Amino acid sequence: MKLFAPERVFFDPEALKYSLGQRLYKKFIGTDADVLQLSPQNAARNIPGITENEKYAQSKKTLYITVKKSTRLDVCKPSADYEFSLVSNCPGNCEYCYLQTTQGSKPYLKVFANLEDIFGTIRHYMDSKPGEVTTFEVASLGDPLGLEHLTGSLAETVNFFGGLENARLRVVTKYDNVDTLLNVRHNGHTRFRFSINARYVIQNFEHNTASLDERLTAASKIASAGYPMGFVVAPIMIFEGWKEQYADLFTGLKKCLSHIGNSEPVTFELIQHRFTAVAKSHILQRFPNTKLDMDEEGRTLKWGRFGRYKYVYPRETAKEMNDFIQKLILENIPNAQIEYFT
């Protein structure tokens, strides 16, 4: 797919103290992108847009190169022990993205330039559990592969984890530009997962991300490069013909993985579609013609860890969905390891 090119790139002066910040500054200065140095307080103010829709669209074309100040990592259950970030947000426009609610009215993209500090934090958390293997999720706050052609920071991170005996990295992506990661010294310490879904979901709701075929091609390359592999099937939705489409998804996946052996488990994480009242309001303003099913009548309320009620499928529907998808996975992928359904 076409790689992202920002229309404006803002630099936090703090980021210019780090080699990644300097490298990105040299890359963008003199290009068509508007380049400015701005403090974190002023970044959002310099993004144009009056309506919610315009502010969203312009923010998604804006890159802010800054630093990650906090050295505290959040717990990231059920996917890993902790989460950390190299970037926040991504160039995609997934209508259901949970960042719709967590990143305010101007969800611009951020790159954290202080990799040295971030790696120091990871070492600290790893060392606090001597003798144990600690897992770290890098894609909770955004999709680092969507910006990897600009930053190279995911490759550096994979290489860093490759040298750590007691830490494992977990990546998940909806992008396909994996070529720069194929020869990195990963040592089997990075589990590379692709977010996959029925064609209906990808085509209608995951704008500006790689197509299903592109993701499967990338997954095949990553498998050939010896990375531990996984797939996040999310968000699973019920729509007309959903069973046929999910069945097609897993027969396609079986073909894509046919060239790799069955020795290593391929992990699967299953996440049903959910939304909050706040997310629904943002989505309807940003995507007024959305086909996303957000009818509260067809859902049930569940208390979420971010302190908000979310609407999920009723228990019986969720069970049918879980049973059906698990059966498809086990029929098609002999070495599948299903980690959770939520």
Ligand code: SF4
């Ligand atoms: S790719 Fe991921 S982070 Fe980016 S918009 Fe889609 S769901 Fe959100």
